[in-house]
Amino acid sequence: MVDDTELPTDDAQPSDEGGGQRVLTRLLEDEMRESFIDYSMSVIVQRALPDVRDGLKPVHRRILYAMSELSLTPGRPYKKSATVVGDVLGKYHPHGDSAVYDSMVRxxxxxxxxxxxxxxxxxxxxxxxxxxAAYRYTEARLTRLATELLEDIDKETVRFVPNFDGQKEEPTVLPAKVPNLLINGSSGIAVGMATNIPPHNLREVVDACIALIDDPELSQEELEAIVKGPDFPTGGLVCGRQGVVDAYRTGRGRVVMRARTHIEEHERGERIIVTELPFMVNKARLVEQIAQLVRDKKLDSIRDLRDESDRDGMRIVIELKRDAVPYVVLNRLFKHTQMQSTFGTILLALVDGVPRVLTLRQILKYFLDHRHEVVVRRTEYDLGKAKDREHILEGLKIAVDNIDEVIKIIRASRDSDSASTTLQERFGLSERQAKAILDMRLARLTGLEMEKLEAELAEIRATIAELESILASHEKRMGIIADELRAMADQHGNERRTEIAGSVGDFNMEDLIPDDDMVITVSRQGYIKRQSVDTYRAQRRGGRGLRGMTTKDEDWIEHIFSASAHDTLMIFTRQGQCYWLKVWQIPEGSRQSRGRPIVNLVSMARDEELAAVVPVREFSEDQYLLFATRMGKIKKTALAAYGNIRSVGLNAINIREGDRLIDVKIIEPESQILLATRKGMAIRFPESDARPMGRATEGVRGINLRGDDYVIGLVTTREDANLLVVTELGMGKRTEVDAYRLQGRGGYGVINVKVTERTGEVVAIKAVTDEEQLMVITRKGVVNRQAVSEIRTIGRATQGVRLINLDKGDLVMDVARVVVEDEDDELLEGAEGVEGLDGEDGAEPVASVEGGADEGAEGAEGVDEE
Structure with missing residues (x-):
């Protein structure tokens, strides 16, 4: 009671005012503080936190103990859950029935x-x-593992305290033959603190306990090598060990969990199959979350979603659209849904009634200390029982040895009390021994029974000696604990369900993707796609070709090049910006599909135009990028200057007004640079003429231009290569590089090809060899693949030969090279003039697209300027 008439500053003083009532005057904040502290400790100790010894909160401990008292053990019939809930409420847990039943359900x-x-x-x-279902409908009994937690509880192994009304007693902790706190984990929110302990694999935890028994000085690293990490009941993956290590060493850590998935091929396309989820993730809610993201257009590559889970296991099917990249979709699912979630580990438990944040070693040590105490108390209990039995057996043996006199005393006694007193006085027996003799049946006097009596006495004495040796030896006690733990692991252990994988940062999606050779095509309007090189079959020079892409009338193929699936594409725009994209991230399309807009794959502005794409494996300090602009400028910059990948891109070269970037290549030392113009001029000079420059520069003059001429192509080559020149009307020729006079940078150059009405202007140049094949692509999307060796090597100032027959109004737009690995001459015969819609008209050569760091997008400007 608080008296508001005075506010003392000293400690509260009792008063007898108020008609004999005892009034306690104190500050309101003092009363609130003490009351809140009492309430907090009650919640911490009696409700929210588990005990480090048995890993149980009071409600779980009471449920298990009540079920044991009801004899609901394995092999016995089930009983209604209502019976258990009622027993727990009435005897041990004075709280709501929903709290008890919810705990039991879990x-x-x-x-x-x-x-x-x-x-x-x-x-x-x-x-x-x-x-x-409500507890009146369900039934329950203990599992075999739960009986291991309760075993020996009747041998005074743990302390009992009065229940809430003092009518019964309940255990303060269970004997717990297994480290339940770690194998099943725990979670709870108290006042000002919380615990969140993940479950672990029983075999791993038992192995760690045994290792700690064998070597109490075992290092933390050695323990972590045994207990690899959490083992969640739902399986899944743990990404990285850093969060696990932090939790084991400090008691706190963040564990990243991911769903287990795999990719399936299907007649309608590929699909992602989810078979395991992160711990505590609601499957139905996850499916709804994915569906909502699809409706919101945040996941536009998903065609269908359904849950096919049944009694055999979980199976969520995510069907993808044909042009989707499964691993890209999977990454987005991890990012935007609970297919990836975090488990915030807090190893907080009660130690002697006090909440403490513990390390892995401390949890194991406290459990072993508890088991040691249980073994000691159990041994002392068994020893006491054994000694009691020995005492009785010794009395019975005395009686048997003196049976005639014992019978005589009993017959002469007036009643059993006097007989007991006489026997005690005559043979020096205790009261209990005398009573046992008086209760002994006459059948025990047969010879066989007398032998059994002596055998039992010898056995009980051996048992006593063994028990005393256990109490005398710490090593023996720890050996017993280790043996019992091994038995638990053998009987209840199973294989790990959760896989410990690389961290999210270390998780490399490329490791899951084959490093296949790809052909990448890009249209003028910025549509990109990738296809396997096997899509295109070899054809003779002059053949009709295969259709490589379906385009609209106002769009056409502008770039075609080769790369490996694991390459990084450096995407350069005509405005001089650079962006990055992995080849495998490009949607794979059919030969007739348009592909996907590049602006949807990288952060390009919609008004930026593509200039070049360079496949790169590594951003090395020893390699250089060579830039060429429309107005004849060149720039050489170290490749490493572009290794700092940014999602928003960066400025790769300074471009003056009226100029624009036309091509970028990786240049090798001691090679030559050759620039070709639209009007048929070309210049060749050593790469050493282009000194290395920084990234944010505009470069130096590479070729001097006349009139309205402009640069259409860049080639980096060695002296032993041939130069392939292709014109817009399908003419082409090979010319030895030596035919182009080596001169200094900045000159006008020499004639590259004789430009006439029959040839049209130049669209592309390439450095080629006889072992390669040529892929020509036209404005209307027709692709022709032929052997380079079929193209004649002729003089520099000539028109060339016919490479491809063009439809009216069609023009050649670009050229790429293919290196043949297993050439068969028969494949190149009989293909001339044959139009193929697929690769089934004749055999396909085994070929791979050349995609080293020195090859990129040998693209051409051209028709868009007419």
């Missing part, structure tokens, strides 16, 4: 506990978030 669910402690019959909920 101990049944195999997706909540790694090793369930209650065997349920009926509806106990599901991973979809369905609630359990």
């Amino acid at each position: 101990m049944v669910q195999d997706f909540s506990l790694r090793y369930p402690l209650v065997d349920g019959q009926g509806n106990f909920g599901s991973i979809d978030g369905d609630s359990a």
Whole structure:
């Protein structure tokens, strides 16, 4: 009671005012502080936090103990959950029935506990978030593992305290033959603190306990090598060990969990199959979350979504559109849904009634200390019982040895009390021994029974000696603990469900993707796609070709080049910006599909135009990028200057007004640079003429231009290569590089090709060899693949030969090279003039697209300027 008439500053003083009532005057804040502290400690100790010894909160401990008292053990019939709930409420847990039943339900669910402690019959909920049926409908009994937690509880192994009304007693902790705190984990929110302990694999934890018994000085690193990490009941993956290591060493850490998935091929395309989810993720809610992202257009590559889970296991099917890249979609699912979630580990538990944040070593040590105490108390209890039995047997043996006199005393006694007193006085027996003799049946006097008596006495004495040796030896006690733990692992252990994988930062999606050779095509309007090189079959020079892309009338193929799936594409725009994209991230399309807009794959502005794409494996200090602009400027910059990949891109070269970037290549030392113009001029000079420059520069003059001429192509070559020149009307020729006079940078150059009405202007130049094949692509999307060796090597100032027959109004737009690995001459015969819609008209050569760091997009400007 608070008296508001005075506010003393000293400690509260009792008063007798108020008609004999005792009034306690004190400050309101003092009363609130003490009351709140009392309440907080009650919540911490009696409700929210588990004990480090048995890993149980009071409600779980009371449920298990009440079920044991009801004899609901394995092999016995189930009983209604209402019976258990009523027993727990009436005897031990004075709280609401929903709190007890919800706790019991969780101990049944195999997706909540790694090793369930209650065997349920009926509806106990599901991973979809369905609630359990009411306790009047369900039934339960203990699992075998739960009986191991309760074993020897009747041997005074743990301390008992009065229950809430003092009518019964309950255990303060269970004997716990297994480290339940780690194998099943725990979670709870107290006042000002919380615990969140993940479940672990029983075999790993037992192995760690045994290792710690064998070597108490075992290092933390050695313990972590045994206990690899959490083992969640729902499986899944743990990404990285850093969060696990932090938790084991400091008691706190963040563990990243991911769903287990795989990719399946299907007649309608590829699909992602989810078979395991992160711990505590609601499956139905996850499916709805993915569906909502599809409706919101945040995941536009998903065609269909359905849950095919059944009694055999989980199976969520995510069907993808044909042009989708499965691993890109999977990454977005991890980013935007609960297919990737975080488990915030807090190893907080009660140690001697006090909450403490513990390390892995401390948890194992406290469990072993508890088991040691249990073994000692159990041994002392068994020893006491054994000594009591020995005492009785010794009295019986005395009686048997003096049976005639004993009978005579008994017959002469007036009653049993006087007989007991006489026997005690005559043979020096205790009261208990005398009573046992008086209670002994006459059948014990047969010869066989007398032998059994002596054998039992010898056995009990051996037992006593063994028990005393256990109490005398710490090493023996720890050996018993280790043996019992091994038995638990053998009987209840199973294989790990959760895989410990690389960290999210270290997780390399490329490792899951074959490093295949690809052909990448890009249209003028910025549509990009990738296809396997096997899509295109070899054809003779002059053949009609295969259709490589379906384009609109106002769009056409502008670039075609080769690269490996693991290459990084450096995408350069005519405005001088650079962006990055992995080849495998480009959607794979059919030969007739347009592909996807590049602006949807990188952060290009919509008004930026593509100039060049360079496939790169590594951003090396020893390699250089060579830039060429439309107005004849060149720039050489170290490749490493572009290794700082940014999602928004960066400025690769300074471009003056009226100029624009036309091509970028990786240049090798001691090679030559050759620039070709639209009007048929070309210049060749050593790469050493182009000194290295910084990234944010505009370069130096590479070729001097006349009139309205402009640069259309850049080639970096050695002296032993041939130069391929292709014109817009399908003419082409090979010319030896030596035919181009080596001169200084900045000159007008020499004639490259004789430009006439029959040839049209130059669209592309390439450095080629006889072992390669040529892929020509036209404005209307027709692709022709032919052997380079079929193209004649002729003089420099000539028109060339016909490479491809063009439809009216069609023009050649670009050229790429293919290197043949296993050439068969028969493949190149009989293909002339044949139009193929697929690769089935004749055999395909085994070929791979050349994609080293020295090759990129040998693109041409051209028709768009007419």
